[in-house]
Every structure is written in structure tokens, then in C-alpha cells.
Amino acid sequence: MKSIIVLSGKGGVGKSSIAASLAIAFSEDKRIVCADCDVDASNLSILFSLPTERYEEWTPLSTNQIASIDRDKCIRCGKCIATCYFKALRSEDNIPKLNEFGCEGCGACELICPAKAITLKDIDNAYIGYSRTGYGFKIASAQLLPGNSGSGKVVSEVRKKAKEIEPDAELMIIDAAAGIGCPVIASVTGNDYALLVTEPTPSGYEDMLRALDIVDHFRIKKGIIINKYDLNKDYSAKIELFAQEKKIPIIHKIPFDRAFVDAMTNMVPIIDHDKDFRKMFMDMKKKIEAEVIDSEK
Numbered sequence: 001m002k003s004i005i006v007l008s009g010k011g012g013v014g015k016s017s018i019a020a021s022l023a024i025a026f027s028e029d030k031r032i033v034c035a036d037c038d039v040d041a042s043n044l045s046i047l048f049s050l051p052t053e054r055y056e057e058w059t060p061l062s063t064n065q066i067a068s069i070d071r072d073k074c075i076r077c078g079k080c081i082a083t084c085y086f087k088a089l090r091s092e093d094n095i096p097k098l099n100e101f102g103c104e105g106c107g108a109c110e111l112i113c114p115a116k117a118i119t120l121k122d123i124d125n126a127y128i129g130y131s132r133t134g135y136g137f138k139i140a141s142a143q144l145l146p147g148n149s150g151s152g153k154v155v156s157e158v159r160k161k162a163k164e165i166e167p168d169a170e171l172m173i174i175d176a177a178a179g180i181g182c183p184v185i186a187s188v189t190g191n192d193y194a195l196l197v198t199e200p201t202p203s204g205y206e207d208m209l210r211a212l213d214i215v216d217h218f219r220i221k222k223g224i225i226i227n228k229y230d231l232n233k234d235y236s237a238k239i240e241l242f243a244q245e246k247k248i249p250i251i252h253k254i255p256f257d258r259a260f261v262d263a264m265t266n267m268v269p270i271i272d273h274d275k276d277f278r279k280m281f282m283d284m285k286k287k288i289e290a291e292v293i294d295s296e297k
């Protein structure tokens with residue numbers, strides 16, 4: 001199964017909308033599956049008008065542990081409190097008390113405790129499952145529970161889930177989170193192609209460079225989409241010049257168009273909302289195919 005990741009470094013550039021329409025374009029002649037790896041703000045299914053109530057599966061997931069203290073065994077030495085880097089433990093009546101939201105489950109307190117009074121216990125930190133779009137393909141998604149950590153591990157579970165629900169898919173399309181944090185790194189590794197979506201603004205450009213560093217670290221072939229390119233042609237030219245110097249193909253320059261906003265408001269993927277956009281996405285699909293699939297023939 002080939003995999004393409006769509007990422008941006010910056011939120012709000014249209015990454016998920018572009019991933020959704022590209023998925024539809026690819027699904028017209030390929031068996032595909034999507035993985036929504038933005039586990040802090042899962043939204044790919046929403047773009048297909050699929051709230052979690054309509055998912056085919058949505059179950060608790062545990063990828064994290066937290067400390068559990070046996071008060072009867074504790075000899076009140078305070079070593080665990082001094083050891084916890086995350087300051088998740090404090091003394092209350094000389095007994096350590098855990099702030100569950102602060103605990104990262106690192107296990108240092110368990111190791112240091114001379115009375116073996118601390119053990120790590122599994123906790124549910126997310127929900128995971130999948131939905132089926134009206135276009136026939138499935139989307140694996142997860143949502144981290146409020147205040148919980150471990151997004152990188154949850155992303156790995158989403159990618160696993162996508163393979164599990166569609167083992168015969170030819171192509172997986174991954175919608176990454178914004179930024180360059182742990183969930184993005186967990187989403188980028190091991191892909192065949194990275195599609196960087198940016199917009200012609202100073203932050204769009206700088207954040208694209210930061211995302212590019214991750215893609216280059218994992219030596220993944222890549223291309224760039226400039227969304228709303230005509231809103232700032234000088235900055236678009238700067239991005240194009242950069243791409244030219246680095247020999248990164250510009251897969252497409254998408255103009256700003258009210259139709260994009262209308263499509264989002266109506267929860268219809270833009271490829272199905274406007275015939276000009278459909279042409280654009282079919283063209284992008286062809287170019288990406290040439291980069292990812294045909295180049296290996």
C-alpha cells in the first residue's frame with residue numbers, strides 16, 4: 001500500500017479540505033483508505049458530513065499509563081515527588097498525591113520508589129474508530145480525550161487502524177495535524193510522498209519550511225500546493241522561487257475562490273461543489289500519481 005501525507009506546518013491553510021478532495025479524486029480509480037491523523041482536532045470525517053454518531057466503530061483507546069500509589073505501602077520518603085520531572089506529584093499529609101492531568105506515565109516514580117508503592121496503570125486517553133464516506137472509502141480517525149497526552153502513539157494507532165479496515169487498499173491518504181509536533185512526526189514517518197500545503201503569507205511560508213525539515217529528515221519525496229496563491233502574488237513568487245531552487249515540484253497553485261468557502265459551509269468537498277475545482281483536483285491527482293506511482297514503473 002502506497003501512502004501520501006498531506007501536511008502544512010500551519011493550520012488554516014486548507015490542508016484537510018484539499019486532502020478530502022484529493023481522496024475523492026484518487027478513489028475514482030483506486031481502492032483507497034484515509035487516516036485522519038489530526039487526533040487533537042479530528043475533522044476529516046466532518047468534511048464528509050460524518051459526525052462521530054455516524055461512525056461504524058468508535059471505541060475507547062488506551063495508549064497511556066499514569067502512576068497509581070498504594071498509600072498502605074508508602075513509607076513517606078518523598079523520593080517520587082523529588083523525581084517527577086513533570087511535577088505531577090505533591091505532598092498531602094506526607095503522602096504523594098497525583099495530578100492525573102500532569103502525569104505523563106514516564107515511570108520514573110515507579111523505579112525510584114523503595115517501597116514498591118507505585119505502579120503504572122493503563123488509562124483510556126482517546127477514542128478510535130472509522131467511518132465510511134458516501135464515496136465508498138473509509139476514514140480511520142481518533143480523538144484524544146480532553147487533557148490527555150500521547151498524541152504520537154494515538155496517531156500510530158490510527159495508521160494501524162486504516163490498514164486494518166482496508167487491508168487491500170492501494171493507497172492511504174493521511175491528513176496530518178497542523179504544526180510540527182509529535183503527532184506530525186508520527187504521521188510523516190514511512191510515507192511514500194509528502195504534499196505540503198501552504199499559503200502566500202509570511203507564517204505560511206515559514207511554517208512550510210519547518211514542516212519540510214521533518215519531511216527531509218525522513219527522506220520523503222515531496223511536492224507543494226500553494227493555496228489562495230493570488231491573494232499575495234509576491235509571496236507566491238517567493239515560494240515558487242524557493243521550490244525551484246530546491247527542485248521541489250509545485251503540484252498546483254489554487255486561486256482564492258468564494259466557492260471554496262461555500263463548499264465548506266455546505267459540508268461538501270470542493271471537488272464535488274465546483275466543476276473548475278474538479279478539473280484542478282484531477283490535474284493534481286495526475287501529477288502526484290506521476291511522482292509517486294508512475295515514477296516506479
Ligand code: SF4
Pocket residue numbers: 066067083084085086087088089098102103104105106107108109110
Ligand atoms: S509516571 Fe512520571 S510523570 Fe507520572 S507521576 Fe510518575 S514520575 Fe511523574
Ligand code: SF4
Pocket residue numbers: 069073074075076077078079080081096112113114115116117118
Ligand atoms: S517513593 Fe514510594 S514510598 Fe516514597 S513517598 Fe513515593 S510512594 Fe511513598
